[in-house]
Amino acid sequence: MSDYQAFSVELADKIAHVLIDRPEKINAMNADFWTEIIEIFRWIDAMDEVRVVVLSGAGKHFSSGIDLMMLAQLGSQMGPDVGRNAEKLRRKILELQASFNAVDQCRKPVLAAIQGYCLGGAIDLIAACDMRYATLDAQFSIKEIDIGMAADVGTLQRLPRIIGDGMMRELAFTGRTIGGEEARSIGLVNRTFADASALLDGVMGIAREIAAKSPVAVRGTKEMIRYMRDHRVDDGLEYIATWNAAMLQSVDLRVAMAAHMSKQKPEFAD
Incomplete structure (x- = not known):
């Protein structure tokens, strides 16, 4: 800095x-x-x-x-x-x-x-x-x-x-x-x-x-919220489908699910 x-x-x-x-x-x-x-x-x-x-x-x-x-x-x-x-x-x-x-x-x-x-x-x-x-x-x-x-x-x-x-x-x-x-x-x-x-x-x-949350999930959530300011609902649904087609393959999803099932705090990579 x-x-x-x-x-x-x-x-x-x-x-x-x-x-x-x-x-x-x-x-x-x-x-x-x-x-x-x-x-x-x-x-x-x-x-x-x-x-x-x-x-x-x-x-x-x-x-x-x-x-x-x-x-x-x-x-x-x-x-x-x-x-x-x-x-x-x-x-x-x-x-x-x-x-x-x-x-x-x-x-x-x-x-x-x-x-x-x-x-x-x-x-x-x-x-x-x-x-x-x-x-x-x-x-x-x-x-x-x-x-x-x-x-x-x-x-x-x-x-x-x-x-x-x-x-x-x-x-x-x-x-x-x-x-x-x-x-x-x-x-x-x-x-x-x-x-x-x-x-x-x-x-x-x-x-x-x-x-403490998945940075991939936070990134996607912010992007979708910003996108919806200027687009129709149908456009937003189409965009999130395309976005998550890639992002749901992130290891973060498996980490979060495993932590939830074991009642442990998840640790996500940057």
């Missing part, structure tokens, strides 16, 4: 802990953040030893979203030609989208542990994760509407499938802040915890449980 400016990354017990590590800036997403997250998730995707990812933020807050200094710098690069400005902005937006696509497309399950602020771009980030968990005092807001823009790196595309279309529209149009318990009630987070310490302990426990 490399040294990062915006993150700290640790690998233990087959769990990669990816920590947004700019607490003095409320973990705002600066230029380093957007490039490093792609590098980190490429490494995670390629590293067979990693079976699960836990994504969290250092300090009191998960993240306050995109660094406004970065937006200001981008604005200063605009010239007099509207067409050229639009082309430059479009390329930049697509680059930022690629950062969270790397999280969404990761072969391993990604669990977000959220405390304090989760604002603006941080909502885009957690929407790209597989599961989300929060403290009761967490604060969520699709903040882009309050700075005069539409969210453009994934919230409006991914969140309707998580919390439903109507609730997503309410939060996106009003920018209102919701707490941890309301986030749980609308399905934005799976579970709430009393404080940051209990949150991380709880999420790591869930991650360890997933890491």
Whole structure:
């Protein structure tokens, strides 16, 4: 693992802990953040030893979203030609989208542990994760509407499938802040915890449980869930039939069945 400016990354017990590590800036997403997250998730995707990812933020807050200094710098690069400005902005937006696509497309399950602020771009980030968990005092807001823009790196595309279309529209149009318990009630987070310490302990426990499963089975399960977002049921059934025609030949199936019959804990290869 490399040294990062915006993150700290640790690998233990087959769990990669990816920590947004700019607490003095409320973990705002600066230029380093957007490039490093792609590098980190490429490494995670390629590293067979990693079976699960836990994504969290250092300090009191998960993240306050995109660094406004970065937006200001981008604005200063605009010239007099509207067409050229639009082309430059479009390329930049697509680059930022690629950062969270790397999280969404990761072969391993990604669990977000959220405390304090989760604002603006941080909502885009957690929407790209597989599961989300929060403290009761967490604060969520699709903040882009309050700075005069539409969210453009994934919230409006991914969140309707998580919390439903109507609730997503309410939060996106009003920018209102919701707490941890309301986030749980609308399905934005799976579970709430009393404080940051209990949150991380709880999420790591869930991650360890997933890491103990067959990595082949976990990989196939995530792939099928992702595929079904954009396809019909018939397409999904056809795909899983083809997928499992190969994957059911894995030794993991025999290991799991033998362990179940002998009431032993299975041990799977990476």
